[in-house]
Amino acid sequence: MFQEEWQPLNIGLLLHLHRLLWSETAYPGGQLKTDDNLVVDRSPDGSTTVRFVPVPAARTAEYLTDLIERYRAAHADARHHPVLLVGLFVLDLLAIHPFADGNGRVARALTNALLIDAGYEVCRWVSLEQLIADSADQYYAALLRSTDDWHDDRADPWPWLSYFVDVLASAYQVFARRAASDRSGGTKQDRVRTHVLRHAAPVFRLADIRTALPGISDQTIRLVLEELKGERKVSPEGTGRGAVWRRMPEL
Template sequence: MRSFADLDHSIGHVPGTIVAALRTVDVGRGSEALYRDQLPGLLSHLANRARVTSITASSAIEGIVVADHARADRILAGRVTNLRNRSEQELAGYRDAQDYLFQQPWQPLNPGLLLHLHKLLFMHTASQGGRFKSEDNLVVDRAPSGELTVRFRTVRASETQFFVAELIDRYLAEMATDRHHPVLLVGLFALDLLVVHPFEDGNGRVTRAVTNALLMEAGYSVSRYISLEQQIAASADDYYQALLDSTHGWHDGRANPWPWLSYFVDILATAYRTFAERAAYDRADGSKQERVRDYVLNHAPDTFRMADIRTALPGISDPTIRVVLDRLRRAGSIASEGLGRAASWRRMPTDHFSRPPG
């Protein structure tokens, strides 16, 4: 709610790095329809894999892990009725919440939707879900010594219902005006919902699930095929730090949303890049990949960049080039130097990758 009080002030001037990431996101969004028409088999495979990965990763962020992977797969497939412990029960609950949003039309965003997701989350446990918190709560860190440190102060229990309703109303109103980028609005909604912390438990999982749904509703469906939760789990420290940095001064309307939005948009941009690379891998013309491989191994300078390959091989897409570079890197034929757009590649001496180990 607080983040939506004065959007022209808070997100009216988007930092250049985020503008660039949003451009990647929008280009990726524009490719989704093409992939759906041309690669239905690949998308079905990716969707099935992303469903499993998202459920297990989002649960693992909260310490909910089923160590027996085969049994976890059976739980996610709905083939286990006797859930043995709390972790299995909560894994099944997140499965139900995720499937509710992804596998059928869901009711419009309102407090009832959040309560229903929370109810599904705890449907298989002895805890009663589907209710807003009745006592004030804090978000804390527990040190190995047992000492607790307050990360941020949430909204009081007595004000939770009002804050949730107000947040949803403001979000929907701003989406309708089409004045700000929808991805930024979804990111702000997630930030505010996490600060409100409307439930005694399950806030992170409900927020991550509804964030995926809101992105899809806004036309950004990559989370159906590439797990955002897996990326968050892999960068958990950055995730929590970005949230913390954007909560300072939230209650007074002085919070800086950009640390969180930068993280959020980058996660989404990375997902779209991964999506494009997997689509390119599936549909790439083998002769084009072979042309890239031949150029890199036999004609490129010892140290080269993506721009060199683009110039030498016009008409071959960046995702196709990246597929070949990644294969050659894993084979030990080339090595990368630097990161991002400044990255260069170095061809390794023949004896480096042809000599048998030992």
């Protein structure tokens, strides 16, 4: 998507991407933050807890320039795995937090572009954004652990990198399941049944089936799940958004 636009990687590209992401809103995208910002947790009662203090606004351009130069040099040197370099770039970008709003969205869009450039093109077909949203608790926990002592240059990047690599691996697993499903033939109901019984996790959501089998309606998925429920091969648990299905052990 950004393959022609993001070369070379520079601050101008980040501003351009930020502007594109906000182009359909009234928000003035395409500019670095002018005031210092904080990364906070908001409780249901409205109170906030500071999770991280990003780089001051006055030094944002300086830090971004240094980050981009270090990434490009490390990428050209080719001594380290490109996935780790992309993960480290994203970690530092989120720690710098260069925009008043939209930092996560810019970081995830750049993640796609940098991974594609490094030859990891799975994000063309599988949404890393959705995988991150589905594992939001792990995302924030890993980010919190790896930004601790970041300003003192003593942060441990491995909690974040482990999470980052796991998300990418999950994307390839989703892609493999979709490819296997497409080769399986049969009706749409047959494909749902095969996926649920052979490929789905022991506990899964309807949304997981929808993601794994694009082009098959929720109505068809629900129909098959009800049939499998009647056959005592799956069992529903919970209701609403929290509802899941559990595959039953074979007798």
